[in-house]
Amino acid sequence: MILRRVARPLLATIFVTGGINALRQAEGHAKAAEPFLNSAFDKVGDKVPEQVPRDPVTLVRIDAAVKIGAGLAFAAGKAPRLAAGLLLGSLVPTTLAAHSFWTIKDPQEKQKQQIQFFKNASVAGGLLLAVSDTHGKPSAAWRAKHAAKDVTRDVSNAAGKLSRKGQKRANKLAKRAQKALPN
Structure with a gap:
């Protein structure tokens, strides 16, 4: 400028x-x-x-x-x-x-x-x-704060996906176990 x-x-x-x-x-x-x-x-x-x-x-x-x-x-x-x-x-x-x-x-x-x-x-x-003066760019503090929020969101999403996969796997195992059991 x-x-x-x-x-x-x-x-x-x-x-x-x-x-x-x-x-x-x-x-x-x-x-x-x-x-x-x-x-x-x-x-x-x-x-x-x-x-x-x-x-x-x-x-x-x-x-x-x-x-x-x-x-x-x-x-x-x-x-x-x-x-x-x-x-x-x-x-x-x-x-x-x-x-x-x-x-x-x-x-x-x-x-x-x-x-x-x-x-x-x-x-x-x-x-x-x-x-x-940051030349209109976000400051280091702002970038760090938002990076931390992004990491938190990503970890939360990843944890949610893992637990959903874990739940699906547990449901599959439970169904197999039910089929294997005698009526």
Whole structure:
């Protein structure tokens, strides 16, 4: 559909350009994200595996790579639902780290960050739609539910046929047995 071919690249643009910018200025982005990351690791650090890097610069670079890779895949229509999910997963912590307007005292800066926060919330809404977009085809959940109903029906029919055959066989044996018995 033409709408998807136009909408996906438009939605992906902010992620690809943002990812490139984050790679070019990883240290600056890491410095901005560090308070959020420290707070997050303080709260859930014991539940995060040791293999997960805690260095802000490394995390910014990983996030940038996800944004670029998933953004390009989404724009090209390659695994668009997965790509949209990855972009959404990248957008949430980025938004919380960069646009936490509720912590800002200066009214002008607070308003700027609030606008950016709600812009990102709007983009998240678009990504949620993209995650659920099945191109008009039934979703995996719908197909699984109906496949289960089909299997249940088929098993029930097969069981009914078997029991009818079994009943016919039993009736034949009963008639033979009656004929064999003396009157």
